[in-house]
Amino acid sequence: MSDKYRIEKDSLGEVKVPAKALYGAQTQRAVDNFDFGGILMPPRFISALGLIKAAAAQANAELGELEGEMAQVIAAAALRIAEGELLDQFPLEVFQTGSGTSSNMNANEVIAALAAQKLQRPVHANDDVNCSQSSNDVIPTAIHVSARLAIDEQLLPAMEQLQNAIAAREEELAHQIKTGRTHLMDAMPLSFAQELSAWRAQLEQGQQRLLDTCQRLCQLAQGGTAVGTGINAAKAFAGVFAEKLSQLTALEFVPADNTFAAISAQDTAVELSGQLKVLAVSLLKIANDLRWMNSGPLVGLGEISLAALQPGSSIMPGKVNPVVPEAVAMAAAQVIGNDATITIAGQSGNFQLNVMLPVIAYNLLQSISLLASSCTALAQTAIADFVVNSDNVAANLARNPVLVTALNREIGYSRAAEIAKRAYSEGRPILEVAMDMTDLDETRLRQLLDPRNLIQQQDREL
Numbered sequence: 001m002s003d004k005y006r007i008e009k010d011s012l013g014e015v016k017v018p019a020k021a022l023y024g025a026q027t028q029r030a031v032d033n034f035d036f037g038g039i040l041m042p043p044r045f046i047s048a049l050g051l052i053k054a055a056a057a058q059a060n061a062e063l064g065e066l067e068g069e070m071a072q073v074i075a076a077a078a079l080r081i082a083e084g085e086l087l088d089q090f091p092l093e094v095f096q097t098g099s100g101t102s103s104n105m106n107a108n109e110v111i112a113a114l115a116a117q118k119l120q121r122p123v124h125a126n127d128d129v130n131c132s133q134s135s136n137d138v139i140p141t142a143i144h145v146s147a148r149l150a151i152d153e154q155l156l157p158a159m160e161q162l163q164n165a166i167a168a169r170e171e172e173l174a175h176q177i178k179t180g181r182t183h184l185m186d187a188m189p190l191s192f193a194q195e196l197s198a199w200r201a202q203l204e205q206g207q208q209r210l211l212d213t214c215q216r217l218c219q220l221a222q223g224g225t226a227v228g229t230g231i232n233a234a235k236a237f238a239g240v241f242a243e244k245l246s247q248l249t250a251l252e253f254v255p256a257d258n259t260f261a262a263i264s265a266q267d268t269a270v271e272l273s274g275q276l277k278v279l280a281v282s283l284l285k286i287a288n289d290l291r292w293m294n295s296g297p298l299v300g301l302g303e304i305s306l307a308a309l310q311p312g313s314s315i316m317p318g319k320v321n322p323v324v325p326e327a328v329a330m331a332a333a334q335v336i337g338n339d340a341t342i343t344i345a346g347q348s349g350n351f352q353l354n355v356m357l358p359v360i361a362y363n364l365l366q367s368i369s370l371l372a373s374s375c376t377a378l379a380q381t382a383i384a385d386f387v388v389n390s391d392n393v394a395a396n397l398a399r400n401p402v403l404v405t406a407l408n409r410e411i412g413y414s415r416a417a418e419i420a421k422r423a424y425s426e427g428r429p430i431l432e433v434a435m436d437m438t439d440l441d442e443t444r445l446r447q448l449l450d451p452r453n454l455i456q457q458q459d460r461e462l
Contacts, residue, residue, distance in 0.1 A: 022089045024109040024125065030102035036095035041103055041358065042365045046090050048146035049107040050081030052138055052222065053129060055244035060131050062244075063234045070119070074129055077114035078107075082248075086110060094362045098348070098355030100139035104130070132233035132241075133225065136263050139357045140221040143269055146361065148217045148251060150368040151210060158375035159207050159279075165379040166200040169193075169386075177451045178303060178393045179400050184292075186400050189451040192388065199289075202282040203375075209275045216268045218252060220245075224259030227352040266354050269364060270346035273339045276367045280335035283374050287325035287332070290382055294322050303393050304386045324381045331370040338363040397451055403430045406448045411438055 005016045010025035017028045054075040061071030080086060089110045096102045108125035115123040123129065130138075173192035180187040180195075222245075223238025225231050230238070238255035245253050256262035296302035312321035341363050345356035354360075401423040404416045411419075415438075423433045434445050447453065 022110045022113040023106055026105040027109050030092050030096055034093050034096045036093050039094045041092055041094055042362060043087055044146045044150055044365050045142055045361050047082050048142040050078045051248055052141055053078035053107055053111055055241050055248055056133055058244040059237055059240040062240055065131055073115045073118045074111055077111045094358045096358055099135050100357045101135035104135040104138045132237045136226050136353055137221040137224045140263055143361045144217050144220055147364050150365055154372040155368050158372040159203055162375040162379040163200050163203050165383040166196050169383060170196045176388055179396050186402050188405055190455050199286045206279040206282055213272050213275050219256040220253055221256055221259055221262035223255055224263050228260035228263050264352045265349040266346045266360055269360050270342055273342040277336055277339040279371055280332040284329055284332040287328040290325045291322045302389055304388055306382055307385050324377050328374040328378055331374045335367040335370055338367045398429055401430050403449050406454055
């Protein structure tokens, strides 16, 4: 046999495996069978598999299912994978067997090889590393664990960063008044701080939605084994496993209330994807508001100037585009598309097993990563340093005929509408026209039409 390959055996027979590979026959069969463009299972998912295998080994040792030294060595090898080592030993694509069995066996085979090297005796990928487990409970558990850790380590800190950046600009711009817009048309005034507070509130609500879903994300299928009955696992395994995993992650994981549902359905993953979609919609709204406010600079709104990060055209010299909001908008669109994929995958729980688990894992983790990066990018290169074009803002505000709304109670809607129409047609400030068309004195009109008084009526604690 060539020194490039070795022969491995499984229940189907012999397989040629690269000589230096730590994985074995079942992983190699999957490599040979699944060639769908090279999209590999995410590193965070593989890391979660390592955590699961380590916690399972520790639980099996405590319950007497594995002898102590064997369990200790398996756990140590699994933790190397959890820490991001040996990613080159995980060559499997997302589009594989729908249960994710290939990825589970990939982890089992690599860990078995590492443990065997340490012990200098055979370690069985199924009997030892996969003891008390099935792919059918490992992969749903890995989806929950990897997503929960990604939210905690990536997304929530990025959301906090963006909320803090917005809050800082709110304080800075509390007295800067601008023209409000509904239907993209001029409307009553508000302060920049009030406008930004809406963005912050969207993020705060999105954070609460995620935290609510995280309670269900911490309920794990592990212990249900093949179909939810827990065959080949000790009755106490699920509880002990959850304790060990909680110790490894510093998060509080618990057994699922119903392992049959946890294995056959992916409702929590679908719920999480929906919450991520809501956040994507919020970020898309913020990104598009920034694009509109930055539009121009001469014939757009020109209310703010975003930082010039790169040339905006290969043919028009001097053009600069709002590239970060545009990138965030595309990322949001991808997350919305991912949600559609996860929704379809979620309904593929046929009887006792969902058979689209790998694609659920991939899309969930991609969505979390995209949203975290989007929050960070907006915070650092859009919100923190946009400049208000005060002269443009003030000029537009002074010409806004919709300010006449403040006169409704004094002169009635119909009379106010006549004033607004004349101001539009003649291009005159509303104050001048109102002085011509009403008996109200200038002092009273200035008081009624003062934008500072108009926004104070609507003010709330920011």
